[in-house]
Amino acid sequence: EPEVTQTPSHQVTQMGQEVILRCVPISNHLYFYWYRQILGQKVEFLVSFYNNEISEKSEIFDDQFSVERPDGSNFTLKIRSTKLEDSAMYFCASSETRQVLTGNTIYFGEGSWLTVV
Amino acid sequence: QKEVEQNSGPLSVPEGAIASLNCTYSDRGSQSFFWYRQYSGKSPELIMSIYSNGDKEDGRFTAQLNKASQYVSLLIRDSQPSDSATYLCAVNSGGGADGLTFGKGTHLIIQP
Numbered sequence: 001e002p003e004v005t006q007t008p009s010h011q012v013t014q015m016g017q018e019v020i021l022r023c024v025p026i027s028n029h030l031y032f033y034w035y036r037q038i039l040g041q042k043v044e045f046l047v048s049f050y051n052n053e054i055s056e057k058s059e060i061f062d063d064q065f066s067v068e069r070p071d072g073s074n075f076t077l078k079i080r081s082t083k084l085e086d087s088a089m090y091f092c093a094s095s096e097t098r099q100v101l102t103g104n105t106i107y108f109g110e111g112s113w114l115t116v117v
Numbered sequence: 118q119k120e121v122e123q124n125s126g127p128l129s130v131p132e133g134a135i136a137s138l139n140c141t142y143s144d145r146g147s148q149s150f151f152w153y154r155q156y157s158g159k160s161p162e163l164i165m166s167i168y169s170n171g172d173k174e175d176g177r178f179t180a181q182l183n184k185a186s187q188y189v190s191l192l193i194r195d196s197q198p199s200d201s202a203t204y205l206c207a208v209n210s211g212g213g214a215d216g217l218t219f220g221k222g223t224h225l226i227i228q229p
Contacts, residue, residue: 031215043161043205045216056215091160098215106217108160 002026004109006092012115013082021077021112023092031055032075033093033106034067043091049075050098082116089113119144121208123220131228136193138223140206143187148211150182152191155203155222164204165191196227 005024013019025032034046048055049067064086066078075094079086092109120143130136138152149168153161165180167173167189173180179192189208193200203222210218 033215035217042221043207043217043219045218048215050215056213058216105163105166108162110160 002107004092004094004107006090006109006112008112009110010113010115012117015084015116016081018078018080019082019114021079021090021092021114023075023077023109024073025075025092025094026096026107027073029094029096029107031095031098032067032069033095034077035091035093035108036060036088037091037111038085038088046077046090079114082114084116087114087116119147119208119210119218121206121218121220123204123206123223125221126224127226128223129226129228130196132196132198134196136196136200136225136227138191138193138204138206138225140189140191140220141187142189142206142208142218144208144210144218145184145187146210147184147187147208149209150180150189151207151209151217152178152180152189153205153207153219154200155205157203161205161207161219193225198227198229201225201227 007022032049037043047057047061089111093106095106122141151166152164155161167180167182177194181190205222206220207217
């Protein structure tokens, strides 16, 4: 079964450093997403990406964050000047089409656990 | 502010019984509703989606939607210990929005 893969599975970084989280969405999927989940909290939408541009972003997704699809397979989330409160599990996800219109499943990767110290 | 509310539990159900999970949402314009299962430390896994009022059944799972009451529920029949997990309710508000608003989840424990 095709799956969304994420690297690294766990990263520890010092406060103020930049991190890049990487994702390989399912190959025929066109919509890509990042969500995060702070330990013990709800899953929160960060951003969606389609046709090489941001389709929608939440209030959380401020100038500290950016996304990129540098080649035909990878989808990355960059977090600049990391803060302690950025510690969370970051989930990449993808869907074949826009879920809300067609009901296609959003497939989540296994997550990248970011610890900022 | 769009809110999705769930009872955090834990909800303890004997094996073989019916587990009933509930969710309310604040945005009356919401159009798409989803139930995800999340095991500890793992990613959410889609269980059911529902878009119109009424019931939708898939195997042991039944999703129920009442838009007038802004209420979504998930029934799990013949509960198994492997069903023990946190169940997340997620809502999409429609109107071109891509993102899902998740509830905090209900922790379900199936007692053998």
